[in-house]
Amino acid sequence: xxxxxxxxxxxxEKGELARRVNWYIQIRWAFIVVIAVVGVLSEFLIxxxxxxxxxxxxxxxxxxxxxxxxYVLSRRFKGxxxxxxxxxxxxxxxxxxxxxxxxxxxxxxxxxxxLYAIPIIMAGALFGRIAAYISATxxxxxxxxxxxxxxxxxxxxxxxxxxxAVENNVAVPVLFYACIFFLLAAISDFLSGxxxxxxxxxxxxxxxxxxxxxxxTPATAVKGFIATALAEHETIPDEFRDLLRQAYEENERELxxxxxxxxxxxxxxxxxxxxxxxxxxxQLAQDAVHEQLGIIGKRKQHVKMNLPSVPVMGDPRxxxxxxxxxxxxxxxxxxxxxxxxxxxxxxxxxxxxTLSVSDTGIGIAKRDMxxxxxxxxxxxxxxxxxxxGTGLGLYTVKKIMDLHEGTVTITSSPEHGSTFIMRLxxxxx
Amino acid sequence: xxxILIVEDxxxxxxxxxxxxxxxxxxxxxxxxxxxxxxxxxxxxxxxIVLDMLMLEMSGxxxxxxxxxxKAAAKTKVMVVSNLDxxxxxxxAIELGADKYLLKSHYTPQQIVDExxxxxxxxxxx
Numbered sequence: 001x002x003x004x005x006x007x008x009x010x011x012x013e014k015g016e017l018a019r020r021v022n023w024y025i026q027i028r029w030a031f032i033v034v035i036a037v038v039g040v041l042s043e044f045l046i047x048x049x050x051x052x053x054x055x056x057x058x059x060x061x062x063x064x065x066x067x068x069x070x071y072v073l074s075r076r077f078k079g080x081x082x083x084x085x086x087x088x089x090x091x092x093x094x095x096x097x098x099x100x101x102x103x104x105x106x107x108x109x110x111x112x113x114x115l116y117a118i119p120i121i122m123a124g125a126l127f128g129r130i131a132a133y134i135s136a137t138x139x140x141x142x143x144x145x146x147x148x149x150x151x152x153x154x155x156x157x158x159x160x161x162x163x164x165a166v167e168n169n170v171a172v173p174v175l176f177y178a179c180i181f182f183l184l185a186a187i188s189d190f191l192s193g194x195x196x197x198x199x200x201x202x203x204x205x206x207x208x209x210x211x212x213x214x215x216x217t218p219a220t221a222v223k224g225f226i227a228t229a230l231a232e233h234e235t236i237p238d239e240f241r242d243l244l245r246q247a248y249e250e251n252e253r254e255l256x257x258x259x260x261x262x263x264x265x266x267x268x269x270x271x272x273x274x275x276x277x278x279x280x281x282x283q284l285a286q287d288a289v290h291e292q293l294g295i296i297g298k299r300k301q302h303v304k305m306n307l308p309s310v311p312v313m314g315d316p317r318x319x320x321x322x323x324x325x326x327x328x329x330x331x332x333x334x335x336x337x338x339x340x341x342x343x344x345x346x347x348x349x350x351x352x353x354t355l356s357v358s359d360t361g362i363g364i365a366k367r368d369m370x371x372x373x374x375x376x377x378x379x380x381x382x383x384x385x386x387x388x389g390t391g392l393g394l395y396t397v398k399k400i401m402d403l404h405e406g407t408v409t410i411t412s413s414p415e416h417g418s419t420f421i422m423r424l425x426x427x428x429x
Numbered sequence: 430x431x432x433i434l435i436v437e438d439x440x441x442x443x444x445x446x447x448x449x450x451x452x453x454x455x456x457x458x459x460x461x462x463x464x465x466x467x468x469x470x471x472x473x474x475x476x477x478i479v480l481d482m483l484m485l486e487m488s489g490x491x492x493x494x495x496x497x498x499x500k501a502a503a504k505t506k507v508m509v510v511s512n513l514d515x516x517x518x519x520x521x522a523i524e525l526g527a528d529k530y531l532l533k534s535h536y537t538p539q540q541i542v543d544e545x546x547x548x549x550x551x552x553x554x555x
Binding site for chain 1: 448538
């Protein structure tokens with residue numbers, strides 16, 4: 001019955017609902033124990049043992065027993081509908097309990113009204129938006145009833161301040177508190193909304209990871225077979241060996257493409273998190289160059305490197321990917337026989353470190369510069385050259401540098417080449 | 430002889446790893462799921478488990494959860510080799526006692542063996 005979509009109750013997944021119900025019970029343990037201890041101590045200190053059977057103490061021990069019952073039942077019956085049923089009973093019970101406590105404490109003047117907040121907020125957390133408002137309505141109704149009972153000489157009348165309530169108009173404060181309850185429900189609703197979005201983003205990220213896993217696995221097997229064949233069969237004729245190497249490199253490019261698309265998807269779903277550690281930018285750049293030496297050699301391009309060891313604080317995997325994208329880009333837009341220069345240098349001020357990738361390629365027209373780091377943008381010049389690409393490479397470089405609070409800049413002269421510069425804070429010590 | 434257990438449900442990758450480890454002089458056994466691996470580790474002791482994450486029947490994480498209890502003071506090392514690179518799963522695997530987490534597509538079988546040798550060299554965690 002709780003799955004009825006028309007009611008728009010957001011019934012959580014089995015594990016999540018059980019986890020939250022568990023939290024609910026824990027929170028209540030804390031509340032009840034505090035009330036019981038304070039109640040017993042104050043009654044004992046003020047009135048002595050003989051008067052230890054006050055409403056507070058009876059209520060607190062009753063609540064302890066009820067909470068223990070919910071605890072056992074929640075563990076005994078673990079089906080989703082059963083868990084939802086216990087959760088619902090607990091919310092109704094707590095609303096009733098709050099009303100009882102407010103009633104015995106004199107109603108209108110009692111600060112115990114704060115207890116209504118628990119079931120209202122928990123209704124939102126356990127059953128979603130609408131439930132919080134229904135719980136607020138129930139609370140407001142019961143509260144109005146309690147005030148009326150007090151005003152007519154109920155249990156609360158034993159307190160002197162209850163007499164005040166009898167003389168005053170109770171409608172205004174009841175309405176005031178009803179508004180407060182609805183405000184609480186709105187807050188609970190708002191938090192549920194945020195939580196739902198976070199859950200959805202997490203689900204999207206898991207789906208992206210899963211999809212890339214499926215894409216990578218067969219290509220990983222191909223990589224393994226070719227690498228094993230190349231390593232073990234020295235008698236393979238050179239011609240076949242060359243074909244196998246090309247197959248290996250193409251397969252590597254496919255795997256890199258999956259990594260790049262995954263990265264872009266993670267950036268899109270804001271699921272990309274940095275795993276920062278102290279890293280050597282020179283070494284990372286060197287690794288990135290080595291990963292691409294095969295394709296660069298095939299294009300008969302030359303590589304110049306000046307990569308001293310400079311420490312930075314960052315995510316090594318992402319920085320290597322960013323450097324790799326810049327090198328891949330430089331190579332793609334440089335003709336045969338051209339030169340790619342990769343350098344790491346510390347700024348004269350000693351604060352920043354730069355990784356620059358220069359090429360002697362086709363360069364970039366001024367009007368195209370602003371488009372470069374946008375997603376899925378491919379320039380006319382690239383299309384004319386017949387260079388393949390995803391339009392994601394420079395976009396991800398920019399996003400990676402943004403996450404590192406760094407920058408990526410470009411200087412270029414059409415027909416002479418371009419220089420891309422990644423700038424990061426240098427790590428000291 | 431150093432004894433390795435390869436837990437991998439993708440047949441061709443399992444065969445490749447098995448061959449690479451055997452050629453490198455290791456004694457190798459293999460399992461096609463976390464559940465099968467869980468049965469095997471109960472019966473014999475391994476120096477290193479090469480563990481995939483996403484498998485039918487019992488995932489690598491579930492295997493680690495079970496194994497973490499049994500492992501306690503055991504000397505077995507665990508190297509996760511998976512194409513799943515969700516940071517959340519990586520973190521959980523390391524917390525559950527994996528000594529290393531490698532993204533499978535970045536390594537050839539021979540490089541996996543090299544990484545395993547590295548893991549075996551490092552001192553057992555307290």
